[in-house]
Amino acid sequence: MAAQALADAAVRAGHHAQAFPYFGAERRGAPVQAFARIDSRKIRVKSQVYEPDLVVVLDASLFELEPVTEGLKEGGRLAVNTPLRPEELEIGEGTEAVTATADATAIALQTLKVPIVNTAMLGVLCRVQDLVPIETVMEAVQERFGEKLGAIAGRANASSAWKAYDGAVVGVASGKRRIARAKEWRPAWHEMPAGTSLPSATIDGVEVGPGSARTNLTGEWRWSTPFYKKDRCIRCLRCWWSCPDAAIDRLDDDYMRWNFDYCKGCGICADICPVSAIDMIKGVHRW
Amino acid sequence: MVRMTITANAAVAHAARLARVALVPGFPITPQTTIIEQISEFINDGEMDAEFIPAESEHSVMSVAIGASAGGVRTFTATSSQGLALMYEMLFAAAPSRLPIVMVNANRSVGAASGIWTEHNDSLPVREAGWLQAYVEDGQEALDATLQAFRIAEDARVRLPVMVCMDGFILTHTVEAVDVPERAEVDRFLPRFDTTNTLVPSDPMVMSPIVPPEFAMEMRYQQDRAMQASLEVIKEVDEEFAGLFGRRYGGLFEEYRMEDAEYAMIGLGTWVGAAREVVDQLRAEGRKAGLIKLRFVRPFPATELREALKDMKAVGVFERSASFNGFGPLYTELRSAMYGTDVPITDHFGGIGGRDITVPDVREMYEVVERRSRGERVNECTWHGLRGEQG
Numbered sequence: 001m002a003a004q005a006l007a008d009a010a011v012r013a014g015h016h017a018q019a020f021p022y023f024g025a026e027r028r029g030a031p032v033q034a035f036a037r038i039d040s041r042k043i044r045v046k047s048q049v050y051e052p053d054l055v056v057v058l059d060a061s062l063f064e065l066e067p068v069t070e071g072l073k074e075g076g077r078l079a080v081n082t083p084l085r086p087e088e089l090e091i092g093e094g095t096e097a098v099t100a101t102a103d104a105t106a107i108a109l110q111t112l113k114v115p116i117v118n119t120a121m122l123g124v125l126c127r128v129q130d131l132v133p134i135e136t137v138m139e140a141v142q143e144r145f146g147e148k149l150g151a152i153a154g155r156a157n158a159s160s161a162w163k164a165y166d167g168a169v170v171g172v173a174s175g176k177r178r179i180a181r182a183k184e185w186r187p188a189w190h191e192m193p194a195g196t197s198l199p200s201a202t203i204d205g206v207e208v209g210p211g212s213a214r215t216n217l218t219g220e221w222r223w224s225t226p227f228y229k230k231d232r233c234i235r236c237l238r239c240w241w242s243c244p245d246a247a248i249d250r251l252d253d254d255y256m257r258w259n260f261d262y263c264k265g266c267g268i269c270a271d272i273c274p275v276s277a278i279d280m281i282k283g284v285h286r287w
Numbered sequence: 288m289v290r291m292t293i294t295a296n297a298a299v300a301h302a303a304r305l306a307r308v309a310l311v312p313g314f315p316i317t318p319q320t321t322i323i324e325q326i327s328e329f330i331n332d333g334e335m336d337a338e339f340i341p342a343e344s345e346h347s348v349m350s351v352a353i354g355a356s357a358g359g360v361r362t363f364t365a366t367s368s369q370g371l372a373l374m375y376e377m378l379f380a381a382a383p384s385r386l387p388i389v390m391v392n393a394n395r396s397v398g399a400a401s402g403i404w405t406e407h408n409d410s411l412p413v414r415e416a417g418w419l420q421a422y423v424e425d426g427q428e429a430l431d432a433t434l435q436a437f438r439i440a441e442d443a444r445v446r447l448p449v450m451v452c453m454d455g456f457i458l459t460h461t462v463e464a465v466d467v468p469e470r471a472e473v474d475r476f477l478p479r480f481d482t483t484n485t486l487v488p489s490d491p492m493v494m495s496p497i498v499p500p501e502f503a504m505e506m507r508y509q510q511d512r513a514m515q516a517s518l519e520v521i522k523e524v525d526e527e528f529a530g531l532f533g534r535r536y537g538g539l540f541e542e543y544r545m546e547d548a549e550y551a552m553i554g555l556g557t558w559v560g561a562a563r564e565v566v567d568q569l570r571a572e573g574r575k576a577g578l579i580k581l582r583f584v585r586p587f588p589a590t591e592l593r594e595a596l597k598d599m600k601a602v603g604v605f606e607r608s609a610s611f612n613g614f615g616p617l618y619t620e621l622r623s624a625m626y627g628t629d630v631p632i633t634d635h636f637g638g639i640g641g642r643d644i645t646v647p648d649v650r651e652m653y654e655v656v657e658r659r660s661r662g663e664r665v666n667e668c669t670w671h672g673l674r675g676e677q678g
Contacts, residue, residue: 184501189505189508189509189512192505192509194446194483196495197493199492208493209491210492
């Protein structure tokens, strides 16, 4: 939605623009991608962006998992959500880029009361590009988010963008550590089972087929962890019903236990709990 | 072998019985219904050890067929027209899942003008669903092609579903003498159902999961290769069938009096019978006419047809399915196959909506083909038997 707001702002500023997400499985807590292109003429290409001029990183921990700056153009820039200064960042081997940083999570928590950092990061982005002014971005954010989430949320998101813009630090980030792209199974057509029928198997170290979800510990994706206050729980089972990953075990006495191997920290259980018996605590915990 | 005087629908039911089909989902639709009725009777009378599942729609019929085939049993069903249309979605699920289902489609016109009569506008539009499509000429071939279909579908090089198409009423409900083989003979031709692609609870597998773009293209290419491989398998199976039963259908297509032919007609279905008569007449008059009876539209035997037709002075394509402000599907495919040759080809629509096709009708069509080769101006596409001027 922030990528759309950026494209919207670019159009308002007289440019041609497009924005789209990665069209695939998207879940809260899992890494996601979105793309935007801005140009002075009509944009005809519809493919994903592989050589960006600018990369916005919504979670700095991604630098340890993914080659985030892969394909970044010579002279390309970064906007990163981190309390660190650009010079303190490790952005991957052989990369050096003008970078703006801000603690967007803190700003979002302050302005939106939730750690949704995308609009704040639009503000940070405005410090390292001059095609779209921050005022226009705020206009677009206010209108787009306002339409969908209500005028108050629209204003809060615009304010989030402004605060991040205002507080961002610009410097040069660089990196020495090599971040290898995880090995992915990309079989040739004759190596694939007919009809993509997969028995339980391990391919390139990754389990596939039935039961493979057991070994893919998606709890690693979590950045906040539900904390269960059993004394408050009225055993209504709503969290148990609502967990999209079936990561909440219902015990014999109808109290709950979280399975932190798979809990992605989406926070739906905390949202749905009628008696506030679940708190979301920042960070990856197990208790 | 027993010689019976039966309809093509009954012949097909016998084929399903002889093939030891284990599961038949069905939903009635004219003119197919008597196939599944006959199969129900076989099951009821203990002549066929199979489960019949009456489903609530054709969409469900194909869904059941997919489940049954994935469950590891030989599966057969039959449908027609709007029934095939209602299955559309599941046709596209069966083929990529590589399930060797065999289905007979009684060709009948689809939609309005509502009719129960034959037309090929039900099956030809789904020729990109990934199924093999065979078309038959008479009751004997209906039985034989259905038996062959199981062998072709289940061949490890193919593993694709096969649709056997036959003209509604004019074939499905016409009684003819049909040699019905003994079960032991068919057992020699058709081994036990066996695929690797089977869901077994004790050894589970994921079948046709959501396939992201990173894999879907390779999966489609597998389908393409399997369809390509079926060209040879069809020929082999027809040869083996001929060895066992003494009947041979030419594999992908039959050439009738093509040895020294200069003009050829090509088409599929019951029309071929009348065309044989016309070719005989013309030959008796000293004219060098020949005929190609196309048995398979998918796979389309492009290379083989080009070889068979490259020296013709003219070729006429007969289609029982119109294309609006366009060219018929067979014509389009044949033109592509013949690209680079200078053989003039004309397109001929006839028998639309089940209108009868007579010997003089076919003869009229042939005359257009010859006129074209003499350089006369004729329509690229002619509607035969149409009342009123053609623009």
